[in-house]
Amino acid sequence: MKKVIIIGGGFTGSNVAKRLEKKFEVTLIDTKSYFEFTPSILKTITDPKLFEKIKVFHNDFLKNSKVIVGKVKKISKNSVFLGKKQIFFDYLVLASGSNYSSPIKTKNMSSVSKLKNLEKIHEKLGKAKKIVVVGGGLVGVELASELVNFYPEKKIEIFTSSKLLPRNNKKSREIAKNFLEKRNVKLNFNWNVNYKGRDYFFNHKKIKGDYFFLCTGIKSNSEFIKKEMKEILNKKGQFLVNKFLQVKGFNNIFSGGDVSATIEEKTAQSAVIHAKIISKNIVNLEKSKNLIPYFSKSRPMVISLGRKKGIFEYKSFSFFGTIPAIFKKLIEKKEIFGLGGF
Numbered sequence: 001m002k003k004v005i006i007i008g009g010g011f012t013g014s015n016v017a018k019r020l021e022k023k024f025e026v027t028l029i030d031t032k033s034y035f036e037f038t039p040s041i042l043k044t045i046t047d048p049k050l051f052e053k054i055k056v057f058h059n060d061f062l063k064n065s066k067v068i069v070g071k072v073k074k075i076s077k078n079s080v081f082l083g084k085k086q087i088f089f090d091y092l093v094l095a096s097g098s099n100y101s102s103p104i105k106t107k108n109m110s111s112v113s114k115l116k117n118l119e120k121i122h123e124k125l126g127k128a129k130k131i132v133v134v135g136g137g138l139v140g141v142e143l144a145s146e147l148v149n150f151y152p153e154k155k156i157e158i159f160t161s162s163k164l165l166p167r168n169n170k171k172s173r174e175i176a177k178n179f180l181e182k183r184n185v186k187l188n189f190n191w192n193v194n195y196k197g198r199d200y201f202f203n204h205k206k207i208k209g210d211y212f213f214l215c216t217g218i219k220s221n222s223e224f225i226k227k228e229m230k231e232i233l234n235k236k237g238q239f240l241v242n243k244f245l246q247v248k249g250f251n252n253i254f255s256g257g258d259v260s261a262t263i264e265e266k267t268a269q270s271a272v273i274h275a276k277i278i279s280k281n282i283v284n285l286e287k288s289k290n291l292i293p294y295f296s297k298s299r300p301m302v303i304s305l306g307r308k309k310g311i312f313e314y315k316s317f318s319f320f321g322t323i324p325a326i327f328k329k330l331i332e333k334k335e336i337f338g339l340g341g342f
């Protein structure tokens with residue numbers, strides 16, 4: 001059997017492993033022993049117990065794959081280096097995703113220490129009088145909404161460098177603004193906030209707050225690409241791919257999810273579609289069949305505003321209510337169940 005190595009066990013990597021494990025000798029390498037449903041991670045900040053419900057151990061849904069918990073430090077054209085160990089591949093899938101500030105995404109934590117970390121934060125939040133969210137994009141808005149629903153008595157403030165939800169449509173922006181203002185979340189627009197250690201500043205003036213969340217966007221996890229292979233990365237550190245999701249200059253190396261340079265909003269939804277295309281294309285290469293192209297396009301999106309409300313957005317159309325919130329819950333269940341979880 002040909003060998004497939006997958007780096008990263010998020011939406012793309014886990015789904016590729018599951019799809020290919022009966023046809024290939026699959027090795028999944030992830031810094032974590034489990035898949036976590038990132039879109040629901042914000043709920044675990046206010047309710048750490050929910051963490052158990054949004055994670056599935058890789059070994060529980062991968063029956064024929066080898067799972068290695070470790071961090072890839074380097075790759076070559078035909079192998080992957082894990083510490084001093086070199087593992088050769090016929091096909092490689094680069095699905096190392098993106099990094100976000102803790103506790104939103106954590107790379108090297110076991111599920112036990114992740115839960116402990118969430119509990120510690122939860123305790124600190126309980127004592128905080130004022131919570132500050134830096135960043136008013138999708139994550140900042142969802143987090144502030146979750147916090148205000150859970151802690152209606154606390155002062156919650158958002159500082160953002162432009163407006164709320166800058167990449168979303170006008171209607172969604174208005175809905176989010178009304179939702180937050182109605183619940184007394186203070187919104188500060190056009191504030192370019194800097195930070196040093198745990199302190200946050202605007203125009204050299206320290207911002208007051210008891211707990212800060214940094215929600216200013218994702219960073220690609222591609223630091224294992226060394227100088228000699230740098231031409232396969234764009235300026236954001238994402239892997240340059242052709243329409244078949246093959247990495248620039250390679251037939252047998254693919255990339256999908258947040259770490260690939262497809263031009264679109266980086267979502268779990270797209271990451272799962274990338275996984276399908278990559279899996280089919282690896283099978284097709286083996287059968288000498290034509291490869292399937294991937295087309296980036298805008299897809300429907302659900303933005304949570306607390307547990308019970310949300311915005312459904314598709315292109316310039318948006319609506320607010322409980323239906324989007326139910327919809328998001330169903331997506332969570334479908335993905336986790338699909339991987340063999342609860």
Ligand SMILES: Cc1cc2nc3c(=O)[nH]c(=O)nc-3n(C[C@H](O)[C@H](O)[C@H](O)COP(=O)(O)OP(=O)(O)OC[C@H]3O[C@@H](n4cnc5c(N)ncnc54)[C@H](O)[C@@H]3O)c2cc1C
Nearest residue numbers: 008010011012031038039072096097098257258267268269
């Ligand atoms: C708070 C939040 C809410 C979101 N809400 C939504 C939503 O509602 N809907 C939606 O569609 N999307 C949402 N997203 C986006 C979505 O979570 C991402 O697009 C998705 O997680 C990307 O999946 P991925 O497989 O590319 O990578 P990731 O999920 O980032 O997984 C990558 C994996 O690779 C591992 N890894 C990294 N480097 C290495 C290495 N060197 N060696 C081994 N393993 C490594 C990581 O530890 C991780 O396990 C949200 C994101 C955040 C942060």
